[in-house]
Amino acid sequence: MEKIDKLTYVDQAENVIKSLRVKDRNGRYVMRLTTSRIRNILSLVTGIYNRVLHETRNELSEEICEEIQYLRLRIVYEAGKDQDVKNFMNQANLLENIQDIGKNRERLLLFCRYMEALVAYHRFYGGRDA
Numbered sequence: 555m556e557k558i559d560k561l562t563y564v565d566q567a568e569n570v571i572k573s574l575r576v577k578d579r580n581g582r583y584v585m586r587l588t589t590s591r592i593r594n595i596l597s598l599v600t601g602i603y604n605r606v607l608h609e610t611r612n613e614l615s616e617e618i619c620e621e622i623q624y625l626r627l628r629i630v631y632e633a634g635k636d637q638d639v640k641n642f643m644n645q646a647n648l649l650e651n652i653q654d655i656g657k658n659r660e661r662l663l664l665f666c667r668y669m670e671a672l673v674a675y676h677r678f679y680g681g682r683d684a
Contacts (some may be wrong), residue, residue: 556648557650557654558664558665558668559664563664564666564670564671565652565655566649566668567668568670568671570645570646570672571585571672571678573645574638574641574642575679575680584682585676585679585681585682586638587638587639587641587642587651587681587683588638588681589676590675591638591642592672592676593649593673594628594638594671595625595629595632595669596673598625598628599625599666599669600666601621602618602625602662602666603662605618605621606659606662607624611659612658612660613638613657614655618662619657626652626653628668629648630649633654638640642672646668651668
């Protein structure tokens with residue numbers, strides 16, 4: 555498992571998204587994962603991010619830790635419904651990176667930025683709406 559790093563998370567996100575592209579009948583690379591699927595996950599992450607952004611303590615509250623656990627559950631649920639989401643989850647090491655957060659505010663903020671980078675590169679490399 556490759557942990558996300560504050561100096562390389564953008565490159566890591568780009569590599570994940572590139573690895574998810576497949577060639578279509580015309581030989582062009584396309585994304586099978588839809589923007590709506592990945593945005594569902596991002597919206598949950600953003601909700602947590604907005605609550606934690608202005609906190610000063612480095613240790614996350616029990617309430618935030620519960621929300622992080624719920625995020626993990628929702629990602630697994632979405633992955634169970636859609637193979638493309640499952641591939642995304644595995645390639646991006648989402649579950650492992652969520653577990654790595656623990657109660658650490660900085661790790662959470664890094665994870666949120668990583669998710670944002672994943673969505674940005676997904677769009678950049680042709681992610682489609684559905």
